[in-house]
Amino acid sequence: MHANVGDVSARSYSRRDFLRAMSAAAAATLPLGQPRVLRADEPLQHPRPTADTCILLWMAGGMASPETFDPKRYTPFEIGVPSERILCTFPSIDTVVDNIKISQGLENVARVLDRGTLIRSHVVPDLGNILHSRHQYHWHTGYVPPQTVACPHLGSWIAKVRGPNNPAIPPFINIGQRLEGVGESEELKAFTTGGFFGSEFGPFNLPFPTDAVASVRPPRGMTRERFETRQERFRELLRRSPFGELASDFHHESMLRAFENAHRLLSSRERAAFDLALEPRPVFDRYNTGRFGLGCLLARRLAEAGARFIEVTTEYVPFLHWDTHENGHTTVARMKQEIDRPIAQLILDLEQRGQLERTLVVLATEFSRDMMIEGVPGSNARDQSRARSDTMQQMIHYGLHRHFTGSGAVLLFGGGMKRGFLYGETAPERPLVVTRNPISIMNLHATILAAMGIAPRTAFEVERRPFYVTEDGRGQAVRELFA
């Protein structure tokens, strides 16, 4: 405080005095960065949860909604067709819901759409020149980077506020994304974190579903017997350690508690949930379209075992998968093969096990794509298409190669959401912007959080400032989406 400076500035004394007053009170007593839940005068009312588990299916790299869940007028590939005539590159197909058509290649999802809600009006902000990981940061934390404090991932918020479903299973599990050896990995790490909640609420990362079991097993090459003996001897050394007088210190105590928790997970029955080899072969095969498909299977097992929040990603690798800067049609056809069967199977399996009621499955992406427009109409963002051409000359030109933020598709299954419901609408012609019921990241988060029983105004105090789960606590759940 600079209140000791003498009244040299132009401010009047009373104002200065007053401002000093504003700082009083609950003078911060925790180190910066250690969050404390805010207690309002009236306790924060959390909504009654309609879901106990959340599975986020992340279409990393920008899934084009006209090619998937919001098909438009179809223009087949033909040499010489003007690019600007193309809105999408697949014909549409019927779904089990009368008024909803989606894109060819998603026949399995089309058959389970009566279990969920399709949103076509998700709008994300245009942040200027596109950097995927920055939009992903925004989507996953609710905040646009850079930020002055480390923002927690949505999964960390849910893990922190709702706690574990089962203490033996880490509450926040992140399946399918490598954080080393891929482009923008530093940027990915920046939001794949518990942020100011610390690592207790950070993600348990399982980049390769078939290797997941290794993360809850003794280290490679160590038998369980050796593992248990090692633990036993460790406890013995601990008992024999001459520093008994330190044992009551909280640093000491919390350290031992953490060790015991970890050992409990490594010895629990639930660890079998991480082992895909225990799955019957036909089921394994049904999911096995690749890493994403097996990720869905792993998510199903972990949800059943008691994980609270699970993300399964198609994995973000610059210029791969959904990140189609060229040859989009061919790539998207393959991506649909990868996601269609496992997503439908996941929904059916959850339903069959009676879990869908209390499990919210969300499918989302950082933004959509368009053949012509980068960002939004009128944006001066740099065009990043690698296959620019005014007319179709080769297959490589055929696809939606520009990042589009004006509209996007989201699926919500189970967890208290309406079934067979369509929300929002986009223009029939370019620009394919939202024409009805736009829903922002903030309000989509508020909706997901409300389903999970978390008030969008929930805040923690960080560096003496409140930090809200939705920006400034302003998120509002879209009630219309709830059954």
Place this chain on the structure above:
Amino acid sequence: MLSRTVFLLCLPALHGFATPVQAQASKPIDFAHDIAPMLKARCAECHTNGKYKGSVSFDTREALLKSKVVTIGKSKDSEVYQRITNPDKDKRMPPKGEPLSAKEIALFKRWIDEGLPWDAGFTFKVTAYVAPLKPRQPALPPPRPGLEHPIDRIVDAYFQKHKVALPAPLDDTAFLRRVYLDVIGLLPAPRESESFFKEETPDKRARLVGKLLGERRAFADHWLSFWNDMLRNDYAGTGYIDGGRKQISAWLYGSIHDNKPYDQFVRELISPSAESEGFIKGIQWRGNVNASQVIELQFSQNVSQVFFGINLKCASCHDSFIDNWKLDDAYALAAIIADRPLEIHRCDKAMGKTATARFLWPELGSIDAQQPKAKRLEQFARLVSQPDNGRFTRTIANRLWQRFFGRGIVHPVDMMANKPWSEDLIDYLGVYLAEQKYDLAKLMEHILTSRAYQSKPAILEKEMPGEDYVFRGPELRRLSAEQFIDALWMIGHAGPPKAAAPIKLPEFEGSVPPERRFLRSSLVNADALMRSLGRPNREQVVTTRPDQLTTLQALDLANGQILDDTLARGAAYLLKTHDRSSDLLLIEEVYLSALCRRPSAEELATAQALLGSPRTASGMADLLWAVFMLPEFQLLR
């Protein structure tokens, strides 16, 4: 104090829907932004902070309700509302100045009708403590035998005043381990420990402190992490992808190694050369950025946090609600570095005003806003480190104290406006640093040779957050990620061959034993284990690391592949180098290396069982693991 802050608040420019349709959200009353500024401007003078005209207090929500002028949910029945809308000038509130505007009245009404929302903990009452700016040399209390050191004279008087028993002196073993890890971040080699224990001169501890501070290579390897965290410097990280960030590694390492005087060090960061400009250049992500996060405001936030323990993050978006810094202050600092006129934005909305370059404390001197940027930065750098600025030396002295004791004299370390547990002590240390010509090594030596530092730890059953904190001695501290991993690498000879940091590393001093000559973890990129153990993403300024182990971290220690591989390499090395030693000697070596002591007979038996008979590679690895997992190893006592 709990305002909705922020910086993060309102990002209208970014969030405007790119569609023909606007989302309609009716915004509930926001106390911090809608109400508090109005109350503070129009009601506070007469109705807060000890002055409660008409027995009406706006200090807190409770006080206001007790004043019986508000009926929650019913503005029409509330006297305060009747008063502000009263057409009779003599009865209307506020009595001075213009009546409240129609908009303000409408907000007031909604505020009452919506249940009088009030941010938790917020009060208008003045805090009693005002941190001084000027340096102050306190009078030293008289010495008592064994407590002649100036720090101990102050601390002893403090103990007496607070009726705290003098903590017991630290034994040689704990001191040795503590001081090695604190000064150079490493454990002593077994032979160093033994010769220290054998030595019987009265000044052996002081000489050890001097020797360690003289090991400049090891010292720099260790303190690099402290500064990397604080200055957001790393060898990989966000921003580098687009050239939106620049390393200062070589400059930083060199400055630490050469013990550059702290005032000069800071001047070179603020008014930089090409080698040191990375800090003030900040981190830029591709794309548009909220007004409160542009590079100029990053400068303002980071400079004030790192060098003065001031949080300008609130004030980067609007006048702060948690202290008295204002939007203008944050922008005035930002304007020092701005290349073009910097328009002030409140919550991302342009205010139609341009910021003028100015330092936080105008009485320390001014900056000529007409000068070009390089000149302004030069002037600023001089103001920051000028001798009348006591906050400058107190802030760094407090950070060092926190590192050595687990908790600052002012707590937390980034809130230097808070009341220290001993004003005399923090003031003394600040003045001492200035007297020693800003020599940080001298200040460290001064602290480390005190009896206060060489005391047994105070056992805390829980965290002591409150203002009623009483210093009772050093706290137990957790090893940092780097200290933990360096210990592993040293004992098992298991470190990497190559640095990631683009630094030309100086030679080790001649006295450094072979065990301690290796490439340290501070010089390589963070891997999953280091991150798990608390090495931060250096996106934000980090001044303290988490002090408790979490379950996920413990899991990485229980079965993580990186640790397991490191242990296996270490075990192979130890077996190879000890193939002729007895099991007893091998185990003793492990205990001496890791814990600076020999094992008891009981411990020896357990260790022997772990090692196996005959010893095996896996037994050796398991022994290392078990010793490394002991709190005695992972905590600094």
